[in-house]
Amino acid sequence: MTLLTTWPESGPETVVRRTSDPAAIAAALAPLGVRYERWPVREDVPADADADAVFAAYGPEIDKLTAAEGFRTVDVVALHPSDDPQWPRTARAAREKFLAEHTHDDDDEVRFFVAGAGVFYLHVRGEVHAVYCEKGDLLGVPRGTTHWFDMGTSPSFTAIRFFHEEDGWIGTFTGSDIAGRFPDFDAIHSGHAGSAA
Template structure:
């Protein structure tokens, strides 16, 4: 189930709000210019599928989204690792970034944690299959796939060529609970 946790940047250890109803998530994100909706994946794909397989399976929906929304380029993130027997400390953190163009995240399989740093708040959205998130240009964000990634994600961009992400230094990346923390915490994730 998708969920949204909202943190004030002055207290990233204590969430201000935890939402798990799609309507509540959509209205909270809309207030900061981000669109959230859900669109059933027409042809199921597996997390970690080859990029070519993902594109072939979703070609119809991909073309429809691109024409309806005016997107001109896309890429695919498809990762899956097998569970490990021992969990050690996290060895790397996601990188905060922004794009100069609007872009859409469409979760096709698995899950990931999309964090948005907007004004004084961080919006940590647990994205699952069927979630669409439209980010305005220049939105500071990071996407956490966890220590054992299991996700397939389409990203559609409002530019003819795939844009380069502008890395950003955001100290909050290390302060906000990551995907693995969310999944093991006693919260309703």
């Protein structure tokens, strides 16, 4: 279930907003310049589908968004639990890359979740907005927006990424420790987002 939780930037002791209603989520994020929408879910696309299958399934939506927004690069990123002995190290490294607060100076961060889930944390106007995204959710974080992303201790998701710049994901890190002061993916996923991680 998609979920938006908002706290004051001072900490998660007080919940300002919590909603799972897609229309309410979109309405709350729009004034921040954040795009949130639901796309039809293709149930016949397995969680571990390769990029070709994902592009084939979501081609009309990808083409429409790319044409409307002028994206130059679209790719598919997937991370799912594996029996590979290196999986714990791979998962930890992938998670840590995005977990610190950062911005993107030259591009928006636009993701559509084909499978699985992840949480985008938006640090805007004195508040932290945690958007728990799942299959069918598209989120667009405007360039310059301070944020971080948590995929959890055992990541499992497939997402389509859209880029205006061919260089792809380039983050400018703020050096803040704020991400460690708010409930992480695992706490939100398990429904225990009322206290810090």
